[in-house]
Amino acid sequence: MKTVAESGKARWQQATLEPALKKSPERAASFTTISGRPIDRLYTAEDVEGIDYARDVNNPGVFPYTRGIHPTGYRGKLWTMRQFAGFGTPADTNARYKTLLKAGGTGLSVAFDLPTLMGRDPDHELSLGEVGKCGVSIMSLADMEILFDGISLGDITTSMTINSPAAMIFAMYLVVAERQGADWKKISGTIQNDILKEFIAQKEYIFPPRPSMRLITDVFAFCATEVPKWNTISVSGYHIREAGSTALQELAFTLRDGLEYVQWGVDAGLDVDAFVPQMSFFFNAHSDFFEEIAKYRAARKIWAEAMRNRFGAKSERSWKLRFHSQTAGVSLTAQQPYNNVVRTALQALSAVLGGTNSLHTNSLDEALALPTAEAATLALRTQQIIAHESGVTNVVDPLGGSYFVEKLTRDMEDGALAYFATIDNMGGMVDAIERGFPQTEIAESSYRFQQAFERREKIMVGVNAFVQQDDPPIEILYIDESASAIQLAKLEALRKTRSHDAVTRSLDRLRSAARTPQNLMPLILDAVRAYATVGEMCDALREVWGEYEEVPII
């Protein structure tokens, strides 16, 4: 992109801007994104001089995919409208799934409760008060059978937000699919299975980093041959961002996590092109509109180049970064909750303009509780309005070529590569995490944002500006203790009816195999078929690998 000398920025500043500023100064001394990144008042051709269209941007469907991985954008296929849901017992959640599918949802996404996420059965001391609260409680294969009762796993794709016990929950899904007669070679969906961001941000870890990584590469290897259409991992920036990172940190840490998984896969003896095409990503759709769009565009470029240049991947499928996005939970306010519908719509639009492959829109009541069915439906309608009414899906990457968006995309890329260099120097992401590097960076950013918010340099409408005193309460979903009682009774019954010997034998085999480099997936599948619980399977591995404890950083 060439500069047009006569319309130069310096000349404009002198001739046009300065007199204007003298007459009426700007609203603030500096303007920054929500991440605190300074933004100039104007971007022109001069800002994108170093950007070569063919090399750095290129057309959609062409390396490095800055403008998208599909040549037709959303004209061919819209993004998958995948609403994350789960609460109470498997039967409660099964009913919600049927509602969402009836309303036109095109994929399922399972939210598990904290005991399940942490590999604890409901009768464990730490499960007190948590069963079925933040998601659905899944103890064993028996619960998974109820969760998908009447839903054909051969016809639907399912995403499961599960990390430390991902292999166990995935094995349960596979057995349900098998019993429904679905072919493992054909079924598709995603397990989050991203432990690095747990250590960095969300903190739902069980085992120490190294054995956790081995469990993940076991899933990579197993799926490469057995479940080839499954997304074996969803490398997630969402939680990093929610923990308070900047957009740049989200981008950099997520992609560097991705590189770490690829490295571990390669080190485990896998061919790059045999498992990387099954990796997917998950980003936050936060409030700063253009910064988010630049983040998604930069992500595709960085990944494509890293796969080709750093790992020598030859398959285009390895180069193409596919991602899910979710609007920012942290941006939702308990105050004036209807404002959240507007925030979510704008955030969703940024994800769509950034080329998301799948999207979850948050519900207006989620700063208060898990969403009601009505609120969840409105969130889905928000996506449908963007897809079918706004017209933005008619053209591929409509913001490509914008001086501002291209410059921001480039800056995002440069910033991420600088973080990569720092982390590489530490020996990689596992080492960086063990030193607390990303954790400290995020804690700093989160505190800086809080201070900016307190000083009202960053505004949240209805919270630190435009406050309303008599905010009428809205109806929320209240999850009582009945789910806990039901699950505890079922657990007791399960322990009486299943074959005790089969469970013990399968867990013994799992425990011994964990001491060897043998792939654990077949052993986990055996334990699942014997109706071993998530807690029992995780305990078997805890005995061998121990548990991770972090040094808290404040």
Add this chain to the structure above:
Amino acid sequence: MRKLRVVIAKPGLDGHDRGAKVIARALRDAGMEVIYTGLRQTPEMIASAALQEDADCIGLSILSGAHNHIAPRLMELLKEKGLDDVLVVIGGIIPDVDIPKLKAIGVKGIFLPGTPMQDIIEFISGNVRTRV
């Protein structure tokens, strides 16, 4: 005068510690002595920490909905240990219907999303009974 001593604790299985860490830092910057327990603390662990650290205040960060189990148990333990003069506050996601119940068992302050840090600092300074 001795600095106010505050134990910030994250009970239950939830690992979302952004709020706990931000408030810990804000209280520290406001001149208080802050002890952050880290994650997955049982009520027993929190009560012991309060005793050992000679805390004036305990701040619980709970987002998961487990407050109706955790808070009553903690209040009971504090009583047993003779720590019922320790100021207990909760920050997080607490449905309106649960607030009176928590207040009735002696939780003095409940801070919902969006509360300015300064309000929490002032509440603690104003309500804590410095222990001898």
